[in-house]
Every structure is written in C-alpha cells, then in structure tokens.
Amino acid sequence: MARTTPPRPVDVEALFPEVAAYRRDAVRLHPRAGQPGVRDSSLGGPLLWPRSLPWPHCEDQHPRTAFAPPPTGPLPLVPVLQLFSADVPELPFPAGTDVLQVLWCPFDHEPGYVPRPELYWRDSSRCEEQRAEPPRPDGADDDYLPDPCVLHPERVTEYPNWDLPDELSEALEERFDRLEDETGWSYWSHLSVADGIKVGGYPTWTQEPVWPDCPRCSRRMDHLLTVNSAEFDGESWRTWLPLEDTPDVGTIRDLPYEQRNRIQCPPQLMLGDMGGIYIFDCRRCPDRPYAYHSDCS
Structure with missing residues (x-):
C-alpha cells in the first residue's frame, strides 16, 4: 500500500x-514491516551482495557502554538500507551504478555514541543473489538492529x-x-x-x-x-x-x-x-x- x-x-x-x-x-x-527480497529496496532486509566480495566487518575500538561488543575480533556490519534507482531515482547514483547499500556496525562509536555507517554503490547486474540471512552480531543492542521492512x-x-x-x-x-x-x-x-x-x-x-x-x-x-x-x-x-x-x-x-x-x-x-x-x-x-x-x- x-x-x-x-x-x-x-x-x-x-x-x-x-x-x-x-x-x-x-x-x-x-x-x-514486511519480507523484502534481495532485489527489493528495503530497510533491514537482505542485500544483493556480490558473492565474490567478503562481507564487511568493523575493526574499530568501541567505547565502553552498556552494549559494548565482546572482544572477539572484527564485527560483521548489518544491513540498514538498500535503494535501487528504479525506486528512488532522486539519489545521485554514480555512473555505472544503480543500487545504494548502507550498512552499519550495531555498536556505539565515537563521536555521538551511535552506529557507524558505511556506504556502497553497486551495479546490480554484476551482483549474484546472496540468500544468506543478514548477520546479527551477538551482544548488539536491539535498538540498532532494524527489523526487515518494505519501503x-x-x-x-x-x-x-x-x-x-x-x-x-x-x-x-x-x-x-x-x-x-x-x-x-x-x-x-x-x-x-x-x-x-x-x-x-x-x-x-x-x-x-x-x-x-x-x-x-x-x-x-x-x-x-x-x-x-x-x-x-x-x-x-x-x-x-x-x-x-x-x-x-x-x-x-x-x-x-x-x-x-x-x-x-x-x-x-x-x-x-x-x-x-x-x-x-x-x-x-x-x-x-x-x-x-x-x-x-
């Protein structure tokens, strides 16, 4: 609707x-709230991620807060937004790309004590469908882990x-x-x-x-x-x-x-x-x- x-x-x-x-x-x-697919614009849904690329991780030092991550090494980022040019042509897509993917580390970062986002601009025709469920790092604050939503x-x-x-x-x-x-x-x-x-x-x-x-x-x-x-x-x-x-x-x-x-x-x-x-x-x-x-x- x-x-x-x-x-x-x-x-x-x-x-x-x-x-x-x-x-x-x-x-x-x-x-x-919904069940978006990998080829849908979504929030908190699965991403059309190239199989040849490793999933991004955060190696930052995190401040000590109520939801500080366990000292177990790099932490997988979680999907926040996936936006295709067909749905949001107003985005200033760089030449040769048609999808923006925003991920973040779901633990506090300085400054601001909020998740740290990373951006990826991609050509969807070069991405094979990655059907694995998005990672949900142990110990992350639920407030920083978006529920899957259609847009x-x-x-x-x-x-x-x-x-x-x-x-x-x-x-x-x-x-x-x-x-x-x-x-x-x-x-x-x-x-x-x-x-x-x-x-x-x-x-x-x-x-x-x-x-x-x-x-x-x-x-x-x-x-x-x-x-x-x-x-x-x-x-x-x-x-x-x-x-x-x-x-x-x-x-x-x-x-x-x-x-x-x-x-x-x-x-x-x-x-x-x-x-x-x-x-x-x-x-x-x-x-x-x-x-x-x-x-x-």
Missing part, C-alpha cells in the same frame, strides 16, 4: 514567500527548519507565532522539514546543524539521507502521519501502544533519545567521500 503525506493545512509559500527560495524535494521512504517511497516538498538563515528566521518569527496562535499550526513542527527515514531534503536536526566539509575538497557536503528513530513525534504527527495510517476514529494517540508503535517506529530503531543519523556525501569529488552526524533530543 502506498503512503501519502497529507497536504499541508496552509499554503506555506503564500504565507511566507521568503522561504520559497529554500524549497527542497525529499523522498520519504515510509518503511513498514513506500513518496515525494514531498520541504522548507528549512534549523537551516533557515538566522536573519530570515528572526524576520519571520512574529508571523510564524501569529500563524500558530491563530490556527495551531507550527511552521517548525508541521510545515517545514519532513520526519522519518528519507532521501534528500533537509536533515531533521534536533539540535544545531553540523554540516561536514569534504576531506578532499574542503567544501560543504550535501545531505544524502536521514535515518530517524520514528516516522513522526508527539506533535508532528498532525501533518506527517500518512493518510493510510490515520485511524478511522480518534487520533494516532488513541491507539493501543503496540499498534501505534508499529506505525510510528516500524523498524524498531532507537538512536539515542528519538534521534537520527544524517549521512552526507560530496558529489564533486570522483571517489564520493561521505560522512555522518547524529543528534537526539
């Missing part, structure tokens, strides 16, 4: 034409939240406040940046933005994708809850916890305190360097 974000309850650009220049397109992936990509428009220039934010503050007082709609929570796991658009920062610079050319990297803990939070659900998941009676808050949780957190990820991991890349350098940052509330 498709997932459809409801239209914004007000015309953002008519009310605040100043933000139109900062409009960006994003693709909400809307993961939902329902949806295109949406975003306007900056934390990334709105300070001078413009200050100039619009009174009008933002007036809109919220008169209608109950908050530019920051309801009208700007989409929640959830997504490609493109703006990171869903919960703290001050941290845009990494490319280690090769020193220019600011581009936002590639965001992996969030939830599809929406306790306030943003009013505009970011898909129509197909809206209860027939009452609101999402009225559902039993287990039912609400399956909609709000389908992969059962929890990154810090309802936080996210933001992945960036440099599209000017031929080797496509990437970086990540995380934050939480």
